[in-house]
Amino acid sequence: MEAITDKAVYDMHLSVSMEIQLRQINDYLAAAGVDPYAVIMRFYEDGSLPVRSKEAGKAVLKNYRAAALAEAENALRSAAAFCADSGNTLTDHNTAGPARKISRICVEKDALKYPLTGRILEKLGSEGEDPQEIESYKDVFYNKSGYSNETGRRLILAVRRDKLIMEGSGFCQDFGNSNFYYASCAMNCIYDCEYCYLKGMYPSDDLVIFVNIEDYFEKLREMLAGHPVYLCISYDTDLAALEYLTGFISKWNSFAAENNNLTLEVRSKSAAGRLWDNAPLENVIYAFTLSPDIICRMYEKAAPGLSARLSCIKEGLEKGFRVRVCFDPLLAIPDWEEEYGSVIDMLGEEPYRSGLYDLSCGTFRISSAYLKNMRKRFRSSTVCQYPYELKEGAYSYGEELSRRMSAFVKERLKDYFPEDRIYVWNE
Ligand code: SF4
Structure with a gap:
């Protein structure tokens, strides 16, 4: 060549x-x-x-x-x-493929005193016995010699000391909210989507869980005293996928119940019904990313498939939860019009049609630095190696194709939903 x-x-x-x-x-x-x-x-x-x-x-x-x-x-x-x-290799989570196992558990010395650390280790059973004590998660997370691999990844339990609440990125949809922030209670995601920016953003695949959630709440209380906050809590991970270990969403839900001027977005590809054990609140939005089945199978192999996500959404709507659907990122797969069109037609059925709170779409975009890292690591990934166009430090499909894809999805969504409930990234 x-x-x-x-x-x-x-x-x-x-x-x-x-x-x-x-x-x-x-x-x-x-x-x-x-x-x-x-x-x-x-x-x-x-x-x-x-x-x-x-x-x-x-x-x-x-x-x-x-x-x-x-x-x-x-x-x-x-x-x-x-x-x-x-066909899918179905597991009990109805995923397209199994998530990588935990190969080793590391716990920061400071994290040992938090009850959540004990709870997580207990939940992990024999895997959670004899974790390795470390001084700082950064010593492990940024040490490439111990890199997680294809079959296993390390789990690190740590204390987050800074940047508890951060300003929302320009790459993300703010749904018209000012005071747009996000919080990272965990870093990296068990779903391992092939296009995920986390693979380019972080130097490691290690899954880090920050056990000091009360510190996030304290910081937020200070902010909420000054102004309302729109907060996304599931950007640098899929928090719902970790709920069985952490119980974070339940805690965030309780915090939102006491703070009316906080609006939470919980983004997920999970299909875990335990989400709906919480009380439905007007200021907590559960945002599900949907992709055509073929994308689930090819690029979201460890995440629940399309039908599992749809069933989970249905249950949430029937129980009165606020649910958002996101087509983000839109990928320019072969026959993308037909593929995305058929998912949108599924949403034209009840309870989705009258129940969904709002919907969004956005074409694939990623910072050039992240994509460069991903291209080096994933030589055989078509989604990483696609010859995207570079503009102002970001790679995308370019203006013409991006606009065409977003316009198509928006027009098709308008067949079933009022325009003022449809958000298009960068429109
Ligand atoms: S579910 Fe979201 S956070 Fe998790 S790997 Fe996929 S794109 Fe990344």
Whole structure:
């Protein structure tokens, strides 16, 4: 692949930045199982290459990108068909595949005095016996030599000392709320979605749980004395997936019940009915990310599948909870219109149609630094290697495709839901 790519770079007279684009296209082809050699050779065979000028080379690169995307789309369509035929390996959580096991447990010395530490270790049974004591989670989390691997990951119980409540990121939908903040009671997620920005943001796959939740509440009480707060508590993890260990959502729910000027968003791909053991509150929104079944199977392998998430939403609605549905990130998979359209049609049924509080969508976007890390780690991931467009430090599908995807989803949602309940990221 290298030799033919070098030749194409030379014969297209590419600048450094365009050469990077070409190499990325080829990495994407390789991840999709297509040999870039065959695609490049077609350009030589039909006389498109070599060219004499940079300008002509730029035009060929554009055509090459389009040809490569079409080739990869065909390959992905076959892979998706295979994935759909092979069926889910259902576990008791109805996931597409099993989550990685805990390979080792580390506990900060300071965390030992918190009751939650004891509760978590007890819940883990024999796995929780004889944890390794550490001074600071940072010594482990940022130490790559002990990196979690494909089959196991470390669990670290720690005390969060700073940045308990942080300002919401510009990459996230604020649903029209000012005073938009988020809290990280845990870092990393057992669901391991292939496109998840956490894989690029953190240097480690270790699952960190902060046991000092009362400190978060104390900080929030100070903030709430000054102004209302819209707080997302499940961004850097899927808190609902950890509820059986931590009971965090239940605690947050109780805190929200006492603080009317706090609105909580709990985002999740979980299908755990225990969420609905809490009291339904007007100021707690349970936000479920939905994806077409094929995305669940290909890229969200350890998360509950589409039907399990829908059943969980249904139960929450029937019990009177405020439920939001998020199509975020929208991925440009083959036949994405049909795939997303069919999920939206499912939401056109009751109780979703009259029960959902609101809905949102947003196309895939990620900071360039995170994606670079992910591309190095996941060479064979098509979602990481896709030749996204770079603008102002972020990678995305580019304005044209992003707008088209968001507009499509919004229009289809409008078949069933009033426009003022539909939020589009960056609209
Ligand atoms: S469920 Fe969310 S937080 Fe968890 S891996 Fe998937 S995208 Fe990341």
